[in-house]
Amino acid sequence: MMKTGLLRHAAAARLAVAAVRPAQLSSIRASSAVLSASRASSSPLACRPAAPAVLARFYSAASASAAASSSAGSSEPITRFTDLPKLGVSDSLVRSITQGMGYENMTPIQSMTINAALAGKDVVAQAKTGTGKTLAFLTPIVQRILNRLQEEDSNWRRRRPDARDIQAIVVSPTRELAEQISAEAKRLCQGTGVVVQTAVGGTMKRMMLHKARREGCHLLVATPGRLYDLLSDPESGIAAPRLAALVLDEADRMLEVGFAAELEQITELLPSRSEVPRQTLLYSATLPKDVVGIARRYIDPKNFEFVQTVRADETPTHERVPQYIVPCRGFQNIAPAVLEFVRNELVAAKEAAKEENPEALPFKAVVFLPTTAAVLFYTYLFQRIRFHDRRFPRIYDMHSKLTQATRTKNSEAFRNAQSAILFSSDVAARGMDFPNVTHVLQVHLPQDRDIYIHRIGRTGRAGKGGQAYLFVSNIEINTARRRLPGLPIQRCTSIESAEVDVSDGAALPPAFQEIREASSMAPHEVLKNMYTSLLGNSLKGVDVQSIVDELNEMTKHQWGMDEPPAVSRRFLDSLPRGISGLNVMSESHRSPRGVGDRRGGFGDRGFGDRGFGDRGFGGRRDSQPRRFKDDFERMEYMAGQKKDRRGPRAQPTF
């Protein structure tokens, strides 16, 4: 019942946002131009009552940061964690970073944002995947929490813990990412007295509430649904009447349609920024231009810092992660090509280990698939293959239809594994830090360029190497070229199974045979769901008739079916007109939907409003340096630049 209420509100909020936005934006533009002159003197903390000692402490931090940024070029920003006390960061916090977590030098994003965030500024930050964004926002947030607690009551550590006085909230788009951020926050807060709690769906709410009431809560890490649930429930015992900071991790994702409306609902439950000044931090590896406009609703246009450690003409992928595309003759070649590739890499990793190459790591891969049914299909096939070959690495799967307990278990097991393969939906595409992933494989086209970037960001983290492979059918190549411009993707043609023509009677590569055998053992449900799921919106941008033709080839030549799995008349009607080759059944004997370890379904959750697919190219190209009315306009422009440069005229590299 809560759900329908929220959805109704969310829909109303969407409409309201759409109606209000243009006018509001222009008024913000106008006022920020007028107010920009007084920017230097206006600080959100200036109007907040505070004990003099703490103010002095705060201002020393603020002026240190002001000195660092105003004299940019002459004085170096801080680059070592041990120098943080100069900015007013407490010794206990620095100790847990340097001794507890073992960090010494800051990454660029840490060095460039911690100052501003400590000074209470809003921050919009873009930095490559795996470069320490989490610690970059947690460090100043935790220090500011310490300042506030101290400022209110120097005996705060002895006070009864309270879950009704949350100081900061971090919001994440997925549960596992929230858990991961929370784990890092807890390590950071070790020994500081700052209490971290986690609020995500799929877990026992009562237990979480009990824990929060017992231990208190200063910093809450949450996913949007559960956060809304807790804040809207006056009985929960969770409240944030004096919230000082809100962090959106994966900010561009959080501000997309769908999440944006939910976020809107959440902020309505928080104290208004005019009454309780609130710092907002937006961090991501990708910041598309259309999101920057929405970001304006969350940040203070007069007092924020926009930090990009990715040059505007550069893509947010790592040079040290080579990217390849493996064009496959047809759909039936893709799974065999993946298997052949995995087997080759397993051998290569073994060889490298023999040569005692210090850089050599055991094969550890994440394979991203476009649908849940495809994850189940690949998991089934590879588990089957491992059944006959115990030297094959362990197989894990990850998608939202698993119970949360299984999700957590699989995620942890893969994190701790030396060598393993994780088949995953995009639930693990962003933010997840699985150590020592050597390969990211993507099967079929990613929904958009940013998802491609986030997925390959699961490897090449923390200065380590990695490789990225994209397996697509030939019918997807043209869409791939349009969708993935400006990326250094090279063609990989060394995989025999990718190119073999099943119909010409030639001998099939071993991997092809293996997949064929494993498919023949698969439950019909797994195959049928795989078939129909690829006809959904997941391959949007590719000609539907070609998809049907290729799927039918696969059912015949790889799955050994006489006729393709049946689809409903209704489904056929939802496709473009004139599609042929589908096996249409009558409505009356539709088989029950759903397979595997599922969470109970709760009604239809339409995805129609998500607005997937390619984002438009916009903006202008100037060779002249240009001036900006305010930093916000500059940020919009900088974020837009990348789109301009990698525009439709970019030369395909594959």
Place this chain on the structure above:
DNA sequence: GCGGATT
């Protein structure tokens, strides 16, 4: 029939 996100 199409990532994810509270019961």
